Structures are given as C-alpha cells and as structure tokens.
Amino acid sequence: MTDVNVIINEKIEKFGKERQALMPILQGIVADKNYITEDELLKVAEALDLSAADVYGTATFYTFLDVVPRGKYVIRVCKTISCHMAGKDEIIEALEKTLKVKLGETTPDKKFTLLQANCMGWCHKGPVMLINDEVYPELTSEKAIAIVEEYIAK
Amino acid sequence: MENKKLTKVDLIFENDGTCATTVLDKIKAMSQDDIIMEMIDSGLKGRGGAGFPTGLKWKFTKAENSFDKYIVCNADEGEPGTFKDREILDTVPSKVFAGMTIAGYAIGAKVGYLYLRAEYNFLLKKLNDKLDSFNATIKDKGFDFRIEIRSGAGAYICGEESALFESIEGKRGEPRNKPPYPTVSGLFGKPTVINNVETLVYATMIMKYGADNFKKMGTQDSRGSKVFSISGDTPNAGIYELELGMTVEDFVSDFGDGDTKAVQVGGASGLCVPRKKFADMIIGYEGVPTGGSMMLFNSSRSMYNVLKDYLEFFAEESCGQCTPCRVGCQQLLEGIEAVKRGEKHPSYLESLKKLAETMKLSAKCGLGQSVANPFVSIVDNFREEIIY
Structure with missing residues (x-):
C-alpha cells in the first residue's frame, strides 16, 4: 500500500491543486486501499484546502467511493431487472455460502466484501458481477463459485 | 440470426482502422460552418435518449463568444437495459475520439473530456493507450485539441449532463437548474457541447459518407440508424444497429420469443408498450423515443x-x-x-x-x-x- 500523501501529491501534480483533483484523489485512494478512512479524508481536505464536510459529502455521494471498511476484493453483483430475471438471487446465495458472509458484509480476513449494485451494462449477458474492476458476465452459481475460489487461492 | 423484417446497418461498428484519420483529413479542409451545416442537414438527433438535434447543439455553442469551450463525451451509460456504448468504446474507440475532435474543431474547443462510468473501468487502460497515440496523431495533423478521460464512481445521476459536469469539477453529482443550458454555461461554467458516445461516432460517419447518405435511412422525424441494446426474454439478446422507423410489432417479430407481452422502450425511464399497441407504435421520435434500450417481457413475467x-x-x-x-x-x-x-x-x-x-x-x-x-x-x- 502506498502512503496517502504520495497518492495525493501524485494526483495534484497531474490535475492541479484544484477542486477537480478531488475525484481522482479519492478514486486513487480506493484503488490502493479499498476504502477511505476518516484520517485520509482529513488529509485530502487539507491538501486541497476544502472543508472536511465538503470532502466527506462528495465521497459519500458516490457508491464506488467507499468510506466504510471494505475487503481487498469487492464483489458487486448486478441486481437490476435483466440480471434479476436471469437469476442474480441464486448467484448471491451461492457466494454467501462460499464466503460465509451475508450480503453487505466483509469476510473476517478482510479479503472479500459482498455487495449488490445497480445496472452494470451487461444486460444481454446477465447475471454479471464485478470483482474490483474485473467483469464476469454470463454467470451460473457454479461459475461464480469457481471464480471466487480462484481469488481465495490468490 | 436471420433478420426477417428489419434492416441491419453497419455504420457504427464498421471496422475501419484508418477511418478516423481519413475523416480528420477531410474535415480539416472544411470550414467550421460547413461542418455544422452538414450535421444539421443530416438530421442527427442525440443518441443518448433525449434526442436534441446534434447540429444545433454545435451551432449554439460555436455562436458563444468565449475563449474556453469544451467537448464532453458522455460515456456514463447507466440506463438499465443499455450497454451499447461499452461495446462501441471497446471496439471502435478511435471513431469516438474522432467525433470529439470534429466537434471540437467545429465549435472552437481545445479540450475534450470523456467521462467513463466506473463500471467500465476495465476499459480504462486500453482507452488511455489508444488515446495517447490519438492525441499525438491529431497534434501532428495540426488540430489544437486534446482529449482526456475522467472516471465516474457509480452514480447513475451523473449521466445527466449538468450532474456530469459537477462530477468532473470534483463535486457531488447534483444536477443544476436549467437554463442556462450547457451550450451557454456547461463544464467549468463555459460553453460546452456534451454528446453521447454513439452520437459522436455518427458524427464521424456523417462526415465520412455525407449527410445525404445518412438521411436516406429512417423517417422524417427519426433520420438514420441507431444502435439498440436488446435484452430480457429474447433468443437474440445483444447489440444491433437498425434503421429507425420500425414499429414495435416489426421489432418483436424479429426479436421476440413468440410470447412477448410487453416491451420496455428506453430503459427504466422509458415507456412500457403492451402487446395491443405493438402494431401502431413506431420506435423513434414520432412514437416511443429510446436511447437504445429494448427489454422484452414474456407472459411468465409479473x-x-x-x-x-x-x-x-x-x-x-x-x-x-x-x-x-x-x-x-x-x-x-x-x-x-x-x-x-x-x-x-x-x-x-x-x-x-x-x-x-x-x-x-x-x-x-x-x-x-x-x-x-x-x-x-x-x-x-x-x-x-x-x-x-
């Protein structure tokens, strides 16, 4: 993991010490650390000369900018209509059993968080899930379990 | 799949490695007003769903007196049932970049932003690599224009144009009051053209083949073709480019499973067309408009x-x-x-x-x-x- 100040400075260099650097900084922290801590939010606010409330308000607006602890691999199963009709409930059930967590929870070893999310743009190939940025379309319960087991072995 | 009633078109996904550069050479010889006139003449309307005439958007933005102007490509495709922009960005990205460059040249913008939804982050590396060489190419050709990519973070509302601007500016993606419209005050408060991914590729193709060829297709209110994202109860789910002006009945006879009771046209925010209205409902601006999402439901669905x-x-x-x-x-x-x-x-x-x-x-x-x-x-x- 990279020091948060390194991420902040790297993004400021690229996007300027302006408000428009905020999203790239927050995205950079999530990409590196899976979620943003209170302490990190304060450091970002200080670096960009913004109020802490403003930074927190921006981060919490966006589903992918997590401010609560998340696992190393965040699994997001699509829950919107086409994936719902194609059987996303069975996928979630299978993953809950494999990871021994309920939807919304993180495994005790902090490796996986299981979530559902809105439409991911794979309606013709549902059910689909994202593991961090990777996409896994055309799932069956067996296929989803096999994919997650590969991550467990990592 | 064999098409029975509908005319398939191959413009958007027409694979042409040199298409972008050929078109850019061609427009370099045209005046800004000629490009905008050609776009207006084509009758192209925004393919993201709202359907505002693209050429007029460009014309209004060009008319604004401002040193800074922007082009924004809206790649925050989030409408349930829509997935065509992902495919376009994956397979023909240089035609998207070319469309942004054409728009930039036509209105006098120096910077373009492509706002990509976070769910499509897996495309980011590939797009950035393509973009590096594209930016170098247009610089060589003498265009005073460059494109940058910005990422979303999982908010559907950021597909709304003014919310998207707020997000690029580093704020909560909350829509602004309109007017002023983006053509007057958009990104960073400057005149901005914001177009959907597919619209920008059509701009490239209209510049390649000419407005006359484009408007030969479709109807008076809905010129040209459109990329449809087809899902739900259909044996032929996928992405299809079709000529506009078909009825829902024609559509269902090609894509239905024989038991279609309703078609949701235009995604979750669109209209649900029941079987009894299939025959006289036209898919287009004179009937049911759509950003391309077509979800079919059969009688087993509640x-x-x-x-x-x-x-x-x-x-x-x-x-x-x-x-x-x-x-x-x-x-x-x-x-x-x-x-x-x-x-x-x-x-x-x-x-x-x-x-x-x-x-x-x-x-x-x-x-x-x-x-x-x-x-x-x-x-x-x-x-x-x-x-x-």
Whole structure:
C-alpha cells in the first residue's frame, strides 16, 4: 500500500491543486486501499484546502467511493431487472455460502466484501458481477463459485 | 440470426482502422460552418435518449463568444437495459475520439473530456493507450485539441449532463437548474457541447459518407440508424444497429420469443408498450423515443415485479437534492407495495399516478421527471398485475 500523501501529491501534480483533483484523489485512494478512512479524508481536505464536510459529502455521494471498511476484493453483483430475471438471487446465495458472509458484509480476513449494485451494462449477458474492476458476465452459481475460489487461492 | 423484417446497418461498428484519420483529413479542409451545416442537414438527433438535434447543439455553442469551450463525451451509460456504448468504446474507440475532435474543431474547443462510468473501468487502460497515440496523431495533423478521460464512481445521476459536469469539477453529482443550458454555461461554467458516445461516432460517419447518405435511412422525424441494446426474454439478446422507423410489432417479430407481452422502450425511464399497441407504435421520435434500450417481457413475467425493480432503482439513484424526486420515488415504491399487500385500496393507484405526474412537472432533472413514464404506462396497461 502506498502512503496517502504520495497518492495525493501524485494526483495534484497531474490535475492541479484544484477542486477537480478531488475525484481522482479519492478514486486513487480506493484503488490502493479499498476504502477511505476518516484520517485520509482529513488529509485530502487539507491538501486541497476544502472543508472536511465538503470532502466527506462528495465521497459519500458516490457508491464506488467507499468510506466504510471494505475487503481487498469487492464483489458487486448486478441486481437490476435483466440480471434479476436471469437469476442474480441464486448467484448471491451461492457466494454467501462460499464466503460465509451475508450480503453487505466483509469476510473476517478482510479479503472479500459482498455487495449488490445497480445496472452494470451487461444486460444481454446477465447475471454479471464485478470483482474490483474485473467483469464476469454470463454467470451460473457454479461459475461464480469457481471464480471466487480462484481469488481465495490468490 | 436471420433478420426477417428489419434492416441491419453497419455504420457504427464498421471496422475501419484508418477511418478516423481519413475523416480528420477531410474535415480539416472544411470550414467550421460547413461542418455544422452538414450535421444539421443530416438530421442527427442525440443518441443518448433525449434526442436534441446534434447540429444545433454545435451551432449554439460555436455562436458563444468565449475563449474556453469544451467537448464532453458522455460515456456514463447507466440506463438499465443499455450497454451499447461499452461495446462501441471497446471496439471502435478511435471513431469516438474522432467525433470529439470534429466537434471540437467545429465549435472552437481545445479540450475534450470523456467521462467513463466506473463500471467500465476495465476499459480504462486500453482507452488511455489508444488515446495517447490519438492525441499525438491529431497534434501532428495540426488540430489544437486534446482529449482526456475522467472516471465516474457509480452514480447513475451523473449521466445527466449538468450532474456530469459537477462530477468532473470534483463535486457531488447534483444536477443544476436549467437554463442556462450547457451550450451557454456547461463544464467549468463555459460553453460546452456534451454528446453521447454513439452520437459522436455518427458524427464521424456523417462526415465520412455525407449527410445525404445518412438521411436516406429512417423517417422524417427519426433520420438514420441507431444502435439498440436488446435484452430480457429474447433468443437474440445483444447489440444491433437498425434503421429507425420500425414499429414495435416489426421489432418483436424479429426479436421476440413468440410470447412477448410487453416491451420496455428506453430503459427504466422509458415507456412500457403492451402487446395491443405493438402494431401502431413506431420506435423513434414520432412514437416511443429510446436511447437504445429494448427489454422484452414474456407472459411468465409479473409486471408488478418489473415496476418494483424500476422504482427501487430510482429510489436508490435519486440524488436526493429535490423533494419531488427524493420523496416521490420512495412514495411510489411504498405505494404499490401497500396496494399489493391489500393495505391500500386499488383506487390509491390513481393518487400515485397523480404523484408521478407531479414529479414530471416539478422535479429538477430528467431522473425525477421521467419516473412517470414507466409508472403510468405499466399501471395503466397492467393494472390487474399490480393489484392482485
């Protein structure tokens, strides 16, 4: 993991010490650390000369900018209509059993968080899930379990 | 799949490695006004769903007197049932970049931003690599223009143009009041052209083949072709580019599974067309407009579940800024649940319809305004399924 100040400075260099650097900084922290801590939010606010409330308000607006602890691999199963009709409930059930967590929870070893999310743009190939940025379309319960087991072995 | 009734088109995905550079050489010899006239003449309307004439958008932005102007490519494709922009960005990205460059040249912008939804982050590396060489190419050709990519972070509302600007500016993605429209005050408060991914590729193809060839296709109100994202109860789910002007019946005869009872045209925020209206409903601006999402439902599906799914989606994705949308979405959802459980009399649906119509008039942006589309069209046409 990279020091948060390194991420902040790297993004400021690229996007300027302006408000428009905020999203790239927050995205950079999530990409590196899976979620943003209170302490990190304060450091970002200080670096960009913004109020802490403003930074927190921006981060919490966006589903992918997590401010609560998340696992190393965040699994997001699509829950919107086409994936719902194609059987996303069975996928979630299978993953809950494999990871021994309920939807919304993180495994005790902090490796996986299981979530559902809105439409991911794979309606013709549902059910689909994202593991961090990777996409896994055309799932069956067996296929989803096999994919997650590969991550467990990592 | 063999098409029976519909004419397939191959413009968007026409694989042409040199298409972008050829077109850029061609437009370099044209004046800004000639390009804009060609776009207006083509009759192209925005392919993201709202359908504003693209050439006029460019014309209005060019007319603004400002040193800084921007082009924004809206790649925040989030409408349930829509997935064509992902395919376009994956397979023909240089034609998207070329469209942005054409628009930039035509209105006098020096910078273009492509706003990519976070769910498509897996495309980011490939797009950035392509973009590096593209930016170098246009610089060599003498265009004073460069393109940058910005990422979203999982908010459907950022597909709304002014919310998207807020997000690029580093703020919460809350829509602005309109007017002023983006052509006057858009990104960073400067005149901005914001176009959908597919619209920009059509701009490239119109510059390649000419407006006359483009407008030969389609109808008077809906010129040209369109990329459709087809899903639900169909044996042929996928992405198809089709000539505009077909009826829902023609569409269903090619894509239905023989038992189609309804087609949701335009995604969750679009209209639900029941079987009895298939024959005379045209897919286009004279009938049911669409950003390309076509979801088919057969008789095994409960339309109550479909509507509930949509309302859950809107209740979650509403930005919460304006009361009609924030409270309205929740009330509509709780309302149909109460009717279903028998806690409310079926006539309560009439009150809910009034609420949806009120949202159409009073919500700040397109999200809250369009919830009435699925709500009223599903409740009116499938009332029994909602109640029992």
